[in-house]
Amino acid sequence: xxxxxxxxxxxxxxxxxxxxxxxxxxxxxxxxxxxxxxxxxxxxxxxxxxxxxxxxxxxxxxxxxxxxxxxxxxxxxxxxxxxxxxxxxxxxxxxxxxxxxxxxxxxxxxxxxxxxxxxxxxxxxxxxxxxxxxxxxxxxxxxxxxxxxxxxxxxxxxxxxxxxxxxxxxxxxxxxxxxxxxxxxxxxxxxxxxxxxxxxxxxxxxxxxxxxxxxxxxxxxxxxxxxxxxxxxxxxxxxxxxxx
Amino acid sequence: xxxxxxxxxxxxxxxxxxxxxxxxxxxxxxxxxxxxxxxxxxxxxxxxxxxxxxxxxxxxxxxxxxxxxxxxxxxxxxxxxxxxxxxxxxxxxxxxxxxxxxxxxxxxxxxxxxxxxxxxxxxxxxxxxxxxxxxxxxxxxxxxxxxxxxxxxxxxxxxxxxxxxxxxxxxxxxxxxxxxxxxxxxxxxxxxxxxxxxxxxxxxxxxxxxxxxxxxxxxxxxxxxxxxxxxxxxxxxxxxxxxxxxxxxxxxxxxxxxxxxxxxxxxxxxxxxxxxxxxxxxxxxxxxxxxxxxxxxxxxxxxxxxxxxxxxxxxxxxxxxxxxxxx
Numbered sequence: 001x002x003x004x005x006x007x008x009x010x011x012x013x014x015x016x017x018x019x020x021x022x023x024x025x026x027x028x029x030x031x032x033x034x035x036x037x038x039x040x041x042x043x044x045x046x047x048x049x050x051x052x053x054x055x056x057x058x059x060x061x062x063x064x065x066x067x068x069x070x071x072x073x074x075x076x077x078x079x080x081x082x083x084x085x086x087x088x089x090x091x092x093x094x095x096x097x098x099x100x101x102x103x104x105x106x107x108x109x110x111x112x113x114x115x116x117x118x119x120x121x122x123x124x125x126x127x128x129x130x131x132x133x134x135x136x137x138x139x140x141x142x143x144x145x146x147x148x149x150x151x152x153x154x155x156x157x158x159x160x161x162x163x164x165x166x167x168x169x170x171x172x173x174x175x176x177x178x179x180x181x182x183x184x185x186x187x188x189x190x191x192x193x194x195x196x197x198x199x200x201x202x203x204x205x206x207x208x209x210x211x212x213x214x215x216x217x218x219x220x221x222x223x224x225x226x227x228x229x230x231x232x233x234x235x236x237x238x239x240x241x242x243x244x
Numbered sequence: 245x246x247x248x249x250x251x252x253x254x255x256x257x258x259x260x261x262x263x264x265x266x267x268x269x270x271x272x273x274x275x276x277x278x279x280x281x282x283x284x285x286x287x288x289x290x291x292x293x294x295x296x297x298x299x300x301x302x303x304x305x306x307x308x309x310x311x312x313x314x315x316x317x318x319x320x321x322x323x324x325x326x327x328x329x330x331x332x333x334x335x336x337x338x339x340x341x342x343x344x345x346x347x348x349x350x351x352x353x354x355x356x357x358x359x360x361x362x363x364x365x366x367x368x369x370x371x372x373x374x375x376x377x378x379x380x381x382x383x384x385x386x387x388x389x390x391x392x393x394x395x396x397x398x399x400x401x402x403x404x405x406x407x408x409x410x411x412x413x414x415x416x417x418x419x420x421x422x423x424x425x426x427x428x429x430x431x432x433x434x435x436x437x438x439x440x441x442x443x444x445x446x447x448x449x450x451x452x453x454x455x456x457x458x459x460x461x462x463x464x465x466x467x468x469x470x471x472x473x474x475x476x477x478x479x480x481x482x483x484x485x486x487x488x489x490x491x492x493x494x495x496x497x498x499x500x501x502x503x504x505x506x507x508x509x510x511x512x513x514x515x516x517x518x519x520x521x522x523x524x525x526x527x528x529x530x531x532x533x534x535x536x537x538x539x540x541x542x543x544x545x546x547x548x549x550x551x552x553x554x555x556x557x558x559x560x561x562x563x564x565x566x567x568x569x570x571x
Contacts, residue, residue: 015541052433054429054432073432073437074432074433075433075434075435075436075437075438077306077430078432078433078434078435079435084433085435086430089428090427090429090430090433091430092423092426092427092430092431093426093552094422094425094426094491094549094552094553095419095423095426098421099422103419103420103423103434103436104433104434104435106416106419106420106434106435106436107434107435110414110416111416112414112416115416141290146326151433151434152433154434155434155435
């Protein structure tokens, strides 16, 4: 294995007495898609917030490109090349779709004309170019999720954190988004993806990381993980896991 | 279209430049000069409110600080008037930096309350200090030249308008402050440091207000805490901006012209009922917020940002965390 793009060691986050994430370690290689799954409340979004700098970790260490980034602020990490989307999408509703993406493009292209050119390219690739002049508030849910991805992409990230970008889309829209994610992977971007739709996550992920009550209970190839009794127990309960 | 706009701007500025030639009446010039000043205060207030999403209830303090800096430098140190203006702007900017460090961490109504309290503190300070003359205020040497102040105010406010228009509507800075107004946490994920941008916007709104205060002091020749540091300065600029339309530069300009024209008319012809003016001002802001939340300009152009800006800037329950639920 080459040097990992992201390396997370013993990551722990407590909120008061609650251990939201406990001693989780994993690595992401360049060009790899890691699926992050777990029941509700397992700590998936907390992991996202820790890696993207929205929460400082209580303990543990996060390294990106071999550099310690523990405790760095979200805007520093965005400039370093970690892009993220939000489960509850965060468009700038009073601005146009293009302006939304241009703002992100400033991270790499400080001049307005360059940022706009870059934003147009992103919108072409995510299929939003036809709606560039519309207000972001006027987009459908599918459109907003695409906008969310477009903004993260405008940062030209090496690592992309996607939080439920497929959930809530109809099958056609979902297939388009999956195709887009695979294209991004092929272009060399590493992706950490949280998704509840198993069909999606099992198909696109190179490895799956399973969390339960903030702890890592399994990590491996999709086929291995689904056979892991711990995982079955977490999802379906004790009895199901005992069956052969 | 662009040429047409430029033509209009050219005609307006030429008209304003020639105004004293055709209407040399000092009373009239004085009113127009004061309109310029209020346009300046309303648009700079809107930098924070309409563009950045922070209602600054202490904007008048920057104006007052500028007025006192000019007065103190001229009277106590013997500086020439022109040299005091850059210092008035810089001190107001420095005051914004100091005031911004604690207050810009606050959101919504908390920011509004904190800035209001800080402005009161500045007023109290001017009342107790010796250098400011305490409650007696300060008298400046009279310079009775209405045209001088007319052109000075016009130049400063036009330059401020042009600078703000460039920074907020053309340069990347404008989109960055709007991103903060729309969603501060979301903006952070895109590489924007909200603290830096908010501080820049706060200082940008304070410096011209300070210079305006300096000009005002020399123009009016007498300042005291009850005039240049009064709540009414912030309040009136705010009503002008909200009535005209938040989140634009044209809106506050229109609001300032209309409200000041109304005020002058009211004071000139209904002098016995001056106390009513404040009540009417309060009524205007209440009615605007309820029935015309996008302001005059917003209603005319269909720009609906004003309503959202007001609602957000006044809310107290904005999420402090990442704004999402755990799954």
